[in-house]
Amino acid sequence: TSLTLEYGAHRIGKRTDQMMETWRNYGLGQFIHWGVYALTGGHWDGEYYSGAAEWIRSWDKMPKDAYDQLYKSFDPKNYEPKAWAKQAKEMGAKYMIITTKHHDGFSLWPSKYTDYDVTNSPYGNDIIGPLVEAYDAEGIDVYLYFSVMDWSQPGYRVSLETEEDRTAYEDFKAFTRNQLIELLELYPSAKGLWFDGTWDEAWKEQAVFADELEKEMRAMIPGLIIGSRFRPDDYGNRHFDSNGDLMGDYEQGWERKLPNTYEDTKGNDWDAVMTVPENQWGYHSDWRGHVKSSYELIEMLVKSVSLDGNFVLNFGPDGQGNIRSEEAKLAKEIGDWMKVNQKAIYSCGYLNWQKQDWGYYTQSREDGKIYMVVFNQPLDGKLRVKTADKVILDKVYPLENPGMILTPELIQKNEYFIPVIMDQKWTSPYVIVVESSSTDEDKNGGF
Numbered sequence: 001t002s003l004t005l006e007y008g009a010h011r012i013g014k015r016t017d018q019m020m021e022t023w024r025n026y027g028l029g030q031f032i033h034w035g036v037y038a039l040t041g042g043h044w045d046g047e048y049y050s051g052a053a054e055w056i057r058s059w060d061k062m063p064k065d066a067y068d069q070l071y072k073s074f075d076p077k078n079y080e081p082k083a084w085a086k087q088a089k090e091m092g093a094k095y096m097i098i099t100t101k102h103h104d105g106f107s108l109w110p111s112k113y114t115d116y117d118v119t120n121s122p123y124g125n126d127i128i129g130p131l132v133e134a135y136d137a138e139g140i141d142v143y144l145y146f147s148v149m150d151w152s153q154p155g156y157r158v159s160l161e162t163e164e165d166r167t168a169y170e171d172f173k174a175f176t177r178n179q180l181i182e183l184l185e186l187y188p189s190a191k192g193l194w195f196d197g198t199w200d201e202a203w204k205e206q207a208v209f210a211d212e213l214e215k216e217m218r219a220m221i222p223g224l225i226i227g228s229r230f231r232p233d234d235y236g237n238r239h240f241d242s243n244g245d246l247m248g249d250y251e252q253g254w255e256r257k258l259p260n261t262y263e264d265t266k267g268n269d270w271d272a273v274m275t276v277p278e279n280q281w282g283y284h285s286d287w288r289g290h291v292k293s294s295y296e297l298i299e300m301l302v303k304s305v306s307l308d309g310n311f312v313l314n315f316g317p318d319g320q321g322n323i324r325s326e327e328a329k330l331a332k333e334i335g336d337w338m339k340v341n342q343k344a345i346y347s348c349g350y351l352n353w354q355k356q357d358w359g360y361y362t363q364s365r366e367d368g369k370i371y372m373v374v375f376n377q378p379l380d381g382k383l384r385v386k387t388a389d390k391v392i393l394d395k396v397y398p399l400e401n402p403g404m405i406l407t408p409e410l411i412q413k414n415e416y417f418i419p420v421i422m423d424q425k426w427t428s429p430y431v432i433v434v435e436s437s438s439t440d441e442d443k444n445g446g447f
């Protein structure tokens with residue numbers, strides 16, 4: 001039985017409009033976490049902060065008033081939005097999500113509703129506007145990250161225990177709405193909002209307010225894309241309402257992790273947002289522990305696309321507006337791979353053939369071409385392929401060398417070995433293209 005919900009999912013199933021089709025076909029995105037936390041580099045008073053750098057204000061060794069004065073030193077001399085956008089273009093990102101305001105409440109745009117914004121820093125100018133323009137100019141769609149949780153706001157509450165809490169929170173709700181309307185008025189080319197900081201009990205009681213605000217924002221920019229992490233339903237559930245139906249336009253729950261199977265995705269649209277180190281979004285000058293390679297990140301990208309999702313890689317510029325060398329190197333390496341293999345990524349998604357050990361299948365939503373993205377080449381050079389029922393393999397060839405036709409060896413019904421080129425020394429993941437057709441009878445013969 002399902003509950004009657006006023007404020008649960010307003011749509012069952014995927015959005016099919018053009019803006020969502022475009023979103024679904026991005027494949028690769030760039031996250032940018034930037035703010036006054038970048039000035040600390042994850043350290044304070046010479047001490048190393050082992051948490052996520054953008055959370056340093058919550059560290060017991062970080063005096064709150066010292067953090068809250070940092071904006072008076074925010075003057076990023078090396079901020080070059082055009083260079084950032086060019087780098088993202090080279091990497092092959094089709095969209096970018098920028099932190100307009102993180103949990104600390106520092107607003108990177110000139111906000112009428114708070115003095116804790118760039119206009120009151122030495123930098124003085126709008127950070128967001130030039131970034132939106134630069135990315136729009138490169139043809140990369142812009143999405144605005146907004147943290148509802150705002151430690152700088154007197155009305156912010158984790159939970160609503162007293163009448164005073166409730167009165168204060170009404171002011172906070174009005175402030176939150178004002179800033180969001182302001183952002184959409186200032187940056188109407190934004191294609192969506194990426195919400196964060198909505199896990200507090202106080203916010204989870206705001207089903208009515210959040211629903212009205214979401215409707216108001218969607219009316220301002222038709223087709224606006226908002227994920228599952230904004231609205232709580234009648235019972236305070238986000239992501240999936242109390243009947244298990246997806247809230248918002250796509251599932252926004254894959255943070256520093258990926259689904260493993262198509263079943264894990266529940267057949268929804270989704271994005272995965274990923275850090276380069278284990279857990280640093282804002283700039284930390286001392287990355288400890290495992291730092292992901294471009295090989296690992298390319299595999300995560302391909303795995304995401306193979307399961308009908310988008311993969312969003314995070315960049316954390318430093319306090320002066322520099323992109324750190326590790327991130328610049330990853331952008332270049334991923335971009336080099338994308339230049340050769342992008343057909344297996346853009347406008348591609350899930351294919352219902354049985355997953356094999358050598359890697360991932362993706363299928364173009366435009367022409368139906370199937371891509372085998374090989375990460376683990378079998379030592380005998382034979383890629384096992386188990387097609388869906390009644391599928392004929394018409395033409396198989398390496399994406400990099402369409403003239404080299406590969407001849408599948410039939411193992412049994414709907415199962416083949418594709419011989420890959422052994423003399424060609426593959427040093428990075430490569431793509432085999434499969435052009436196939438379906439038949440209404442069993443042409444493979446049987447055993």
Ligand SMILES: C[C@@H]1N[C@@H](c2cn(-c3ccccc3)nn2)[C@H](O)[C@@H]1O
Nearest residue numbers: 033052054055102196197255273281
């Ligand atoms: C996209 C990422 N979401 C923010 C985050 C994650 N978390 C969090 C908090 C408690 C448990 C698990 C995750 N808190 N803030 C990170 O700071 C970054 O912005």
